[in-house]
Amino acid sequence: MRNHVVNTNEFSFWYGDFQALRSLTFNISAFKITALIGPSGCGKSTFLKCLNRINERGNVVSHEGSIQVFGQDIYHPTVALPELRKQVGMVFQKPNPLPLSIYENVIFGARTHIKKIKASELDDMVESSLKRVGLWDDLKDQLNRSALTLSLEKQQRLCIARLLPLKPKLLLLDEPCSALDPAGIEAIETLIKDLKKDYSIIIVTHSMSQAKRVSDETIFMYMGELVEMGQTEALFNTPKEAKTAAYIEGRFG
Numbered sequence: 001m002r003n004h005v006v007n008t009n010e011f012s013f014w015y016g017d018f019q020a021l022r023s024l025t026f027n028i029s030a031f032k033i034t035a036l037i038g039p040s041g042c043g044k045s046t047f048l049k050c051l052n053r054i055n056e057r058g059n060v061v062s063h064e065g066s067i068q069v070f071g072q073d074i075y076h077p078t079v080a081l082p083e084l085r086k087q088v089g090m091v092f093q094k095p096n097p098l099p100l101s102i103y104e105n106v107i108f109g110a111r112t113h114i115k116k117i118k119a120s121e122l123d124d125m126v127e128s129s130l131k132r133v134g135l136w137d138d139l140k141d142q143l144n145r146s147a148l149t150l151s152l153e154k155q156q157r158l159c160i161a162r163l164l165p166l167k168p169k170l171l172l173l174d175e176p177c178s179a180l181d182p183a184g185i186e187a188i189e190t191l192i193k194d195l196k197k198d199y200s201i202i203i204v205t206h207s208m209s210q211a212k213r214v215s216d217e218t219i220f221m222y223m224g225e226l227v228e229m230g231q232t233e234a235l236f237n238t239p240k241e242a243k244t245a246a247y248i249e250g251r252f253g
């Protein structure tokens with residue numbers, strides 16, 4: 001089994017002529033939760049969105065260096081973006097279910113990406129995906145209900161569930177709890193920790209306490225650069241860099 005799901009080598013990234021990422025070199029571990037932290041604008045979301053290349057939609061972008069995801073150079077000209085995006089699923093800050101039923105939300109990606117699929121397979125996908133995110137028992141009798149009527153926490157669970165039929169290996173979570181109340185945050189954090197049995201996870205968070213609670217490894221970025229990466233406990237208890245110490249102590253942010 002691979003130890004690393006992402007290998008980033010001297011990777012730089014530009015929106016037009018604005019350089020958002022600067023020569024990033026680091027690896028991200030398999031079946032771990034890696035937190036990306038750093039002040040607003042340091043490039044956390046940009047890096048996350050490079051991993052499935054969704055930041056190319058509507059933007060003029062360029063890059064130098066390389067990123068390998070599961071050993072594949074994701075900027076190689078032969079890379080098929082739909083395949084990459086199946087493998088690397090993403091959940092956003094604000095839950096964004098489609099204005100469709102719970103059932104249709106779960107199978108939407110499968111319908112789009114998988115050519116021949118039987119109705120019974122779709123039913124199985126819905127059941128197993130909702131079970132995996134802890135929604136099945138509550139919602140199994142309401143699968144035709146609009147997803148938009150769910151609580152924000154359940155909407156966010158559903159947004160995770162709808163990635164699963166595509167069998168992703170890496171889950172990108174961009175501040176997945178920022179729209180939630182404390183109970184919702186706790187519930188989603190518990191789910192995220194459980195999901196790492198099956199998936200490698202990268203989470204962008206502004207909350208230092210969340211990074212400490214959920215992640216195994218932490219990457220601290222500043223102005224597009226990697227400042228420090230390490231085991232979460234070590235990085236927070238004994239940061240090596242003065243800038244990391246200043247950030248986690250709340251001296252800037």
Ligand SMILES: Nc1ncnc2c1ncn2[C@@H]1O[C@H](COP(=O)(O)OP(=O)(O)OP(=O)(O)O)[C@@H](O)[C@H]1O
Binds near residue numbers: 038039046
């Ligand atoms: N589509 C875009 N076009 C041009 N510049 C962009 C674009 N998206 C982001 N940027 C810029 O790139 C830099 C990094 O932004 P990014 O959103 O990755 O930071 P972040 O660390 O995730 O910030 P936040 O914590 O506020 O979400 C910022 O200066 C931002 O203004």
